[in-house]
Amino acid sequence: MKEEYTLTVYTEDQIGLMNKIAIMFLRKKIGLKSLNISSCEIANMYRFTIVVNETSEIVQNLTLQIEKIIDVFKCYCNNNEEILTVQTVLYKVPTKVLMTAENFDVILKKYSAKFASVEKKYTFIEFTGQENEIDCLTQALQKFELVEFVKSATVSLINSSEGFEKE
16 A cells, blocks of 8 residues: 655765666656755765655665665665654735735734745745645635745654764
């Protein structure tokens, strides 16, 4: 049965590895739910966070194949219970709607969302949380003439790990 898994990959070569992983996923016809590439706690190293929805067997094989790539130092595979994940989202709503809207501040407080910028024409709201919280806040903001929004890729940390550098 398909389940959501997060692969955490450590490498020094972000551009070369990105190409190799893309080819690997394309060959296996595995779609990415999220991909984040960032620097990490180790100087000159990068952390790839890859979220997929696949069977355990396929993801375990994929993890082993990724670890065989020369540029990869380590690839971890975790399900949602083993990691903490968050995403950040930016919303854009018309400022004029907010000036006359009731309960807008209540919604922001409920989700601990904050104003990123208030401009004459549009107001930008920032929120960081779990995917289900983002979905609920997005639904709530629809009644305030939500113009657009954008979500970041998933970022995550493994609950029980002491970090790659200590292993």
